[in-house]
Amino acid sequence: MINVSVKCQFDEFILDINEQFPSDKIIGLFGSSGSGKSKLLRQMLGFDLNYQQQVSIQFNSKTWQDKATKQFELTEKRGIGYLPQTVDLFSYLNVEDNIKFGTKNQSLDSDFYKTILLELDIEELTKKLPNQLSGGQKQRVGLARAVISAKQLLILDEPFSAIGEDHKPQIMRLLKTINKNSNLPIIFSSHNRYEHAYLTEHLVNIDNGKVTQSGAYSKLSTDINNSFAQAPGAVNHLEAKSVSFDDDYYVNQLVSQDVQLWAGFQPIEKDRQVHLEVRAKDISIALTNTNNTSILNCLPVKLVASKEISRHQYLLKLAFNNTYLIAFITKKSFIDLKLKDDMDIFALFKAVSVLPISN
């Protein structure tokens, strides 16, 4: 367990957090910019000490800081791999020396090092100096350095902000693998819901320096009484398996819980686990299984609950066997279709509105 209890007074901003995170999971901090995500991460690193009023941070059985008893574990002894929001590379060192900066040579597993370079697509850059790199390349190098030097914890502040969509899936996959295989807890911050839908297991929603919700991601993301799920950008995720790539139509055929699905246009290898992301507002509801529309995906679901979240919109919670989806529809549709709890209905979404990430 990671226990964080901090109260800090910045000029006009108060950070007041009292949270417990599971120390084996990927923890995602969500919130708009200026909500205090970075400031919370910096507290875990032992920075911004001048602003602290009351602080107690426990990492597993270790006390990192306790202001009351004046205990303080120095930042350099915490074993944290850290990627700040704006990457700071050492300008006088090449990429390789930057990445290995925090490791003593004997303690670096060369296979692991090579894998990281390969997955982050920076193996060609090792001899370059930081000023020869693009913004995205710098962030990937910074990420490699953070991953290589993390012994206890990996802290990533907006790790994908400069990384292109082409690199993002494999990097997110890499982080997931590292978390599981090396038993390394990861805390990352992002205001991008797609990133949370893929990575986050324990979600912490922060607003104006305070935690508004926290808990298991799968629960919070489908809880229609909760502001995280009620936001217009809310994203669903669905696990599926790739069946084939249709060359004629250039679309992937997948299957999820015996239902056939179509998604995306980038070919995915056969028989791969695929993580699908669909925005809640991209899901439509039909009372019957219609195939006279252009919408390719049609899931049989049960309406579990519904909530009127604004004067014109309803948010629905739908059960697709053992997974839940949420969908926004207009109040007009909700009433016209006479929707009621426990009704068997169909959830429709377009193949182009699905973002597939293969595992």
Next chain:
Amino acid sequence: MSDLPAILLTLKLALTTSAILMILGIPLAWWLARKSNNSFANNSKSFIEAIVALPLVLPPTVLGFYLLILFSPDGWLGASWIKLTGSTLAFSFSGLVIGSLIYSLPFVIQPMQATFSSISEEILEMGQSLGLNKWQRIIRVILPLSKTGLISAFSLGFAHTLGEFGVVLMIGGNIPNETRVVSIAIYDHVETLQFQNAHQLSIILIVFSLALLTLLYRSKNNRVGFS
């Protein structure tokens, strides 16, 4: 060449002065560059900065005049110096070094302060998160980032001490092997109408200073590929 001792003495003075200034200057410049910005610290910082810059604007004779009083056997510093070493400070090499330290102070402190200010708090935090303790951060982050600035601080201090005249005249006089530096020797030659010798020394000083400054600016301009 009869002026060789003067040249060697000048080099010795410049080297000693800039070396001592580097050692004393680094902590001071770091403090000035890193001082947090609460109002009390700001006031004390501005005052110290003004003192450091004072030799830039004061006539060397003012400095020399007060140093002379301080150095005299009745003066506070002069008296304790005699107790400690048995010799006087005024008209001695040690006295020249003290005078030069003050006179060249801004030329060493200011470039160091500028270079230290350019080191971001974030890059030091990065070093810290990567496991570096205080000393390792100095060696592995601060020194490489301020290398060019430190070299230019040393060179400017050195070059400026080479050209020192007014202060030396006031507190050193013209004692061969002790206080007769190149600038004094030139003055002496001109006074005694030995223009040939004055030319020789002046040209040596011009060529040497020009070469040193060219090297300095070249290393500064090359820095582009470095940082």
